[in-house]
Structure formats: structure tokens, C-alpha cells
Amino acid sequence: MQRNDGSIATKDDSLWGLAYGKKVPESIHLYCLEPLLKATKRFKIDKYELCVKRALEFYLNDKNLTNFDTLSHFNAYIIEALIDLGEIERAKKAMEEIAKFQNENGAIPAYSHVKFVCSTGLFQYALCWYKLGINDKANKAFHYALSLQNLSGGWYGSYGFNANYFPESEISWATKYFLDALYFKLQNEAKEENSSFLSSIREDDGRYLELVKQIKPLIDRGGVTMLDIGIGKARYEKNLYKLYPQIKYYGLNFCYSDGLPEFISMKEGSFLDLPYEDESFDFVFACESLEHAIDIKKSLKQIYRVLKKDGILLIIDKNIKKIKSLKIGDFEQYFDADQLKTLMQESHFEVEIKENVPYEGKQNNLF
Numbered sequence: 001m002q003r004n005d006g007s008i009a010t011k012d013d014s015l016w017g018l019a020y021g022k023k024v025p026e027s028i029h030l031y032c033l034e035p036l037l038k039a040t041k042r043f044k045i046d047k048y049e050l051c052v053k054r055a056l057e058f059y060l061n062d063k064n065l066t067n068f069d070t071l072s073h074f075n076a077y078i079i080e081a082l083i084d085l086g087e088i089e090r091a092k093k094a095m096e097e098i099a100k101f102q103n104e105n106g107a108i109p110a111y112s113h114v115k116f117v118c119s120t121g122l123f124q125y126a127l128c129w130y131k132l133g134i135n136d137k138a139n140k141a142f143h144y145a146l147s148l149q150n151l152s153g154g155w156y157g158s159y160g161f162n163a164n165y166f167p168e169s170e171i172s173w174a175t176k177y178f179l180d181a182l183y184f185k186l187q188n189e190a191k192e193e194n195s196s197f198l199s200s201i202r203e204d205d206g207r208y209l210e211l212v213k214q215i216k217p218l219i220d221r222g223g224v225t226m227l228d229i230g231i232g233k234a235r236y237e238k239n240l241y242k243l244y245p246q247i248k249y250y251g252l253n254f255c256y257s258d259g260l261p262e263f264i265s266m267k268e269g270s271f272l273d274l275p276y277e278d279e280s281f282d283f284v285f286a287c288e289s290l291e292h293a294i295d296i297k298k299s300l301k302q303i304y305r306v307l308k309k310d311g312i313l314l315i316i317d318k319n320i321k322k323i324k325s326l327k328i329g330d331f332e333q334y335f336d337a338d339q340l341k342t343l344m345q346e347s348h349f350e351v352e353i354k355e356n357v358p359y360e361g362k363q364n365n366l367f
Helices: 026-043 046-060 072-084 088-099 119-132 135-147 172-194 206-219 235-243 296-306 337-346
Strands: 225-229 248-253 264-268 281-287 307-316
Touching: 026 046, 026 072, 072 088, 072 119, 088 119, 119 135, 119 172, 135 172, 206 235, 206 281, 206 307, 235 248, 281 296, 296 307, 296 337
Parallel strands: 225 248, 225 281, 248 264, 281 307
Antiparallel strands: none
16 A cells, blocks of 8 residues: 555545544554564565565655644644654754644643543653653643543543534543553653662561562472562672572563673563563562562463463462551552452462561551
């Protein structure tokens, strides 16, 4: 479907009409190019990469490429595509123009000349700002879009006076972009918090002692592999390595962390998509990290998948009875041990609960 000049056509654009006599811009096809580049690397098909280069060259020559003269949903398609394709400065300038339309409450109109908003456009603009690291404007757009959420959990396509983009239909792609924006919001927050993560833990801390106690029986097997999900600055592993240098250590953070010990093999990822093969680990450790997972049940299933059948999972996390004792983030949670036990059993774990794990010289039932 690519023309000789590099542009990408559609055989039938009869459904591409929009309100106010406007049309979906053909340049939204830019959004498909970054996945094509991934396919090039995965399948080693050079023609895909050539297609991308030709299309990108064609559309970048359009001075009006990112003009806000279409529905925000489609304008944001183009801007996000530029970010993903490495055209960062062009994308930044485009988002600087969008910022001029953002109200104090975070709203951005669905079209440049209207009062109503498009839910997907709001989440997509937030996503673009998150990807560019511009968190203040992203958060405003994100939270305004959240305020529109229906009681069902979904979003209509648009809200406000004269709204005309699926104003009475809950559209799946609004939820898709909510989840995308949320992912990058949490990742950016993790990057900001990284500097405050502790880099060491006392050897008499109850959490560390529990780790040593649980992993010790596995050492006699030999060849123990350990994954720490939410490893932070590897403060537990720094101590444990002194005792058991023979363990093969693996770590996962939501965003990449520099300066970790060389004996740790690090990856970036999340609970919902652990980047490891089935039955890879003898021991999985999740200390104060499961509380940040969006879907606990699916997270447990992922852990079960990568854990060997005779392996051990150690979760150390906060007690819901203490939820008022500390300030928590928007998407953080504490646990009822019995409810968590039930979820773990549904994922085929055999579960043992230990209450009141001491920490930092305290024993107040927080863990």
C-alpha cells in the first residue's frame, strides 16, 4: 500500500471523514512504522526497514505534519509516532503547540476550535508528554481524563457541549491509551524515586534475615538461580553475595538502574510481562514491589510461570492494617494477608504466612 513517493495509501477512505468537513490525516500511518522496524529486527526482512525510511522521509517533509487541525486522537497518533521513531525535537515542538491549548484543569479540546474533549486524545497527549519526560503537563492531562471515567470503568469517546466523537459509546481504545499512559507515568515516577532508594540494609534487619532463611535450603542443591523483582539498588543482594557468591543473581526493575553490582544480570520490565522463559528460577524475591503491581492475580501467574516447580517465592510487603501509617502513591496498595494467600493458592502456590517481620529495629506489624 506504499506509493512510489514513500507515502502510504488506503484503498478505501470513505470512512475517514470527520466532523467540520475534516478528514483523518493520511500521515497517521506513521504510527505503524515503529512496529515495522521491530519486525525488521525480529525477522530480518530488510524491505520493512526500507519502507519505514521512505515513508518517514516523505512525511517529515510536510511542514504542517503536526498541525492541530484534526481530531486530537489522530494528531496524537502522529506525534507519538515521531517520538517512537526518534524524531524527538519535532515531537517536542508539536507538544509545545498543544500545550498552548491546555486549560489549567488539564483539559485539551478535541479540535482546536471546540470546547469538548476527546478521551483518547487526552490520554495520548499525556502519553506523549510522559515519553518526552514532561511530567507536569502529562499529569494534568492524565488526571483530567481520569475524572471523566464512567462508573462502569470505561470512557466515552468524547465529553462536553456538542461532543461528536463516540459521545455515547465506551470505546476500547480509550482504555488502551489509559493503560499506556499509566505505564509511562509509573515508569517516570520510578525514575524520579530511584535516587531515594536505599543502597544498603543491615544484616540484622528482619527482612534480610527472612531472605537468608528461605533461600538457605536451596543452596545445597547447587546451581541456584534467584530473581529479585523490583531489585532497586540491590541492597539485599549485596549482603547475600557475601554468603552465597555461587548463586546466579538476576534483577528486574520497572526502569533501568545504573551502578548495580556486576554479579547481577539486570533487565527492565514489569510484573505483568516478566521477560524470562518458563521455569527459569529456583527462588523469586519480591520485597515491597508487589504493592505497585496493577493486577495482582496476573502478576502471580507470571511469577508462577518463571519459577521452577519446586522453587520458592518470598513476598515481603505491607499490611493493610497499617495503611494510614505511611503516605502511599496513587497506584500503590497494602495487602490483607488472607486475601493475598487466596490469590496465590488460585495460582497454584502452597502458602505460608509469617506475621510481624521486624525491620530497622522496629516490630510494629507493618510487614
